[in-house]
Amino acid sequence: MNHLSYIEKLLDGVEVVWLPLGEIGQFIRGNGLQKKDFIETGFPAIHYGQIYTKYGLSADETFTYISEELAKKLRKAERNDLLLATTSENDDDVVKPLAWLGNQSAISGDMMLFRHEQNVKYLAHYFLTEAFQAQKRKYITGAKVRRVSSGDLSKIVVPIPCPDNPEKSLAIQAEIVRILDAFTAMTAELTAELNMRKKQYNYYREKLLASELPSSKTATLGEILDMRAGKHIKAKDISAIKNAEHKYICFGGNGSRGFVQEYSHEGDYALIGRQGALCGNVKRAKGKFYATEHAVVCTPKEEIDIDWAFHMLTFMNLNQYKSQSAQPGLAVGNLANLTINVPTISEQRKIAKILNKFDTLTTSLQEGLPREIELRRKQYEYYRDLLLSFPASPAGGPKSDEAA
Template sequence: MSKLEELINKLCPNGVEFKTIGELFDVRNGYTPSKNNDEYWENGDISWYRMEDIRANGKILNDSIQHITKKAVKNKLFPKNSLMVATTATIGIHALIKNDFVCNQQLTCVSIKEKNKEKLNIKFCFYYFDIIDEECVRIANQGGGMPIVSLEKMKKLRFPVPPLEVQCEIVRILDNFTLLSAELSAELSARQKQYDYYRDELLTFNKKDENVKWEELGKYCQRLKGTTITARRMKEINKENGKIRIFAGGKTMINTTEHNIPSSDIIRIPNIIVQSRGIIDFIYYEKPCSFKREMWSYTHTNSVTLKFIYYYLKKNIEYFKQRGNQMGSMPQISLEVTEKFKIPLPSMNKQERIVNILDRFDKLCNDISEGLPAEIEARKKQYEYYRDKLLTFKELK
């Protein structure tokens, strides 16, 4: 029998008490001080959190990207060791804040009421809010332009209060799981930096080197046009799963059957797919595929290693993003920008050697079926399985 089972059998064998969030926590919306008042922002030293902080720095935060001054604070600061929950637009995310703070109106501060502080471990609350996040998604008002969680509905959500010793043991177990995942993520980050370094070293060439030719992409690669697929047709195709992959903007990928696409629009040779609108990117794909007309692809026509060109284009992705036309509703790169882009062409042997090295790094850093990403995903699923089991309680009658 585990220590947790012993504690439950000893301290709460018949179940645990449930209360509402409103009974246990103070719930307050965030706000944004006026951007027109410099006194609210200049030389500020008070943390003002936004969703960007969670995206950039994770779910346990000690400081924010932006700061405000004391003059910008309404009433009083939100207390440290509070939870910050997304309640509009991006719902289903929360963070534990370790310092006194303010947050913007997209976020809601949830802090343990003074009278309940001896009953609740904030780290236990942090873990249980993974379940509350799912409830927030369920109760969000979807009628307007963006989903919003009513604070009154949120306050009515139910929250378990097991004995403090049980909470602490659950926290210990889940902390160990998250530590393993954090170590793997740190390892992946280190390997990604190593990969970027070696990629840049391997793909940097001296233009005075006589053994390296520089040619325009359009001269050495044949451009293949995308097919015309209406949004309605895409929706119909989306219902049929098959072996032909259709690439669309924003990295949307749909598997469909071959009869849905004219044979002339299916590319059966390795190619570099260019996402030329919205999210500008390059994708290397070797199986039969198709793609929408807003995109195009390149395949080799001369003695050149296509995947070498792909890696060189990926290395220079910022060059293309900076040259993307921003005048319309979304960025896009012109055909001329890619056709005239100069690529280095060392010997075929050197191209292939570079590709082999980068393939191994790429698999380690990015392959979701092998390497570190696969292990991280497995750990994540394991954590979610045990988290759900640990945080499921029988209610005391």
Template sequence: MSSVSFLEKLLDGVDVEATPLEKVAEIKRGTSITKKDVTPGKIPVIAGGRTPAYFHSVSNRTGQTIVIAGSGAYAGFVSWWDQPIFVSDAFTVKPYSGLLPKYCFYWLHGMQQQLHELKSGGGVPHVYPRDVAPLQIPIPCPDNPKKSLEIQAEIVRILDSFSELTAELTAELTARKKQYNYYRDKLLSFEEGEVEWKALGDIGDVKMCKRILKNETKPEGDVPFYKIGTFGKKADAYISRDIFEDYKRRYSFPKKGDVLISASGTIGRTVIYDGEPAYFQDSNIVWLENDESVVTNKYLWHFYKIAKWAVSEGGTIDRLYNDNIKKTKIIVPYPSDPKKSLAEQARIVAILDKFDALTNSITEGLPREIELRQKQYKYYRDLLLSFPKSEETGA
């Protein structure tokens, strides 16, 4: 049976009544508690964040519980708990007998953005029970409680299946990342074979782009200009094509495949330059101009992920200076045999690339699969909870 015909059958002739949430559920504030009042335990304390604030020895809610964060940056965040919890700077929604808790949760979850938009107050934003109480929840077959609960249960079953699949994929992704890290560290530790520690400064020279002045940028334009805050993300500034071509010709500029390194902010973050027109903030984004007949860029990229950047003894890293990079050492396999060295580097890269694609790629592998399942879940959640008419569903 196709998804469309299944939905038509499930929702065929279903009357729906939009009902204020306060009419079908108890909306109850939590109990304020501070960290000094907590006694050590395993019960999550749910406050204004997306994760437990701390853990306590006492609960004030048990069973299936819907929690809405009451204050802070995540005020309005909806979470589902099926264990004893202590609700603090938040409030709970407990459906009455005609409304399934999980159905109510999925409906609230689908309204997550609207709940965030209910925030009010200067300084620390809040979402209050009174803000949520009048929201209209769709109740199928309100005049036939038995059928209503059956329809709610079927909708929950469908959405649970998507949620469970996403959870399984996420768990597998976590396991694969651990596996990737294990093999990466093992492969790059070279427990066997001829190796040599080489300083990056002996392999190449640290380069950076020409400084771009603020008056040379604009919010829209021809060539994206990446600052440290947008490195690896979407650019929010641009330079003209003329400036780009001029500076690219006259000053240092990365070639396709060079590994760009963040020298401030999140130290050592890397992006492989794809060769597309782009310009990068001087001193904050640098690269090693290296001889690939000795060490390949892709090998460097994998090694940078475990690099111990050279700093003075007892020093802390707030930025990477050129000398820090030059003094950082990596392991080069078979240094006396360039051909064998490059072959070994290629072998290691091929193995790690497969793990990287599986665990990090947004176009393939597990992240892509998770993204697709999340989109599928949202599609069916919105479709089911909007209770489309048969003719609308078939459109």
């Protein structure tokens, strides 16, 4: 797509005016709704936290409901309202948009709706651009809880094609939305495919690893794996960036910690995180790497396939065995005493071959579905920022460093 020629053709000579949100609509704050108010069926309702945990860019149905009696007391979103979560613990989620395409829905406090006469999905797409985010960041306040007020949001400018000709303006907005929706649809399809494959993977993993084969024997993890804690390393010796000097990946209690100059292990291993709230996570490590003392390095003993061992360790949900202390941890000795069913080496290899295919498809950032989803997401972001980057007008658009 030739961006400039396409946009010029789409605009057909009309001017794009940057207008403050306060001039094209009004903000209405939600009130009173709490999670404890949710019931199985009733009046549709949206809690602010759901905007960044359950919803995507747009929706026409809610996940939750409240009583009709409570709904009478609450403010409600109408079709074409833009719903915004105005508080969060991180800057990215503050003012996360949800284009509401359904019927009336009650909204909670800590969120607001923006009522306007534009294409709601056009605004939602624009709210995700870096140009909007740069403006938003200037108005974020709070320490632990981050928030933006309606007064400050009203000052943020957005590009509106030919605002004096609403019919043509909405037609242009709709065409931009059509193009961007095509990219988000591809991402949604791939995400649905990934979720289905993950369910398949879990089904076959349960079937293959939980079943006791006729040839299986009972053994402890210590009998099939050599399990040793890694080596201590100073934090200053770990780089967050891989470079010519720091070229070996370093594993800690929760996975990768960065890169180091020297390696502690070389070969084919499984690693278990043994410290922290996420202890028990299992990683595969091949080639040269460094394992800190917060990771357990598992070396397969005779007649044990390391790929099968990796899937078995993951399946065991080792986090359930962590100590109940201020700093949760897993003792190597306790791990070594856990018992499992161990099939023959030939059966292990058959099982591992099946599960490896699912693991690659569902987790690989090089060749699996997560990679495809990331590529489609970047493609969407690229065209979104192109299609919504208009030159400044006399009404005043973002400064060049904000829109870059």
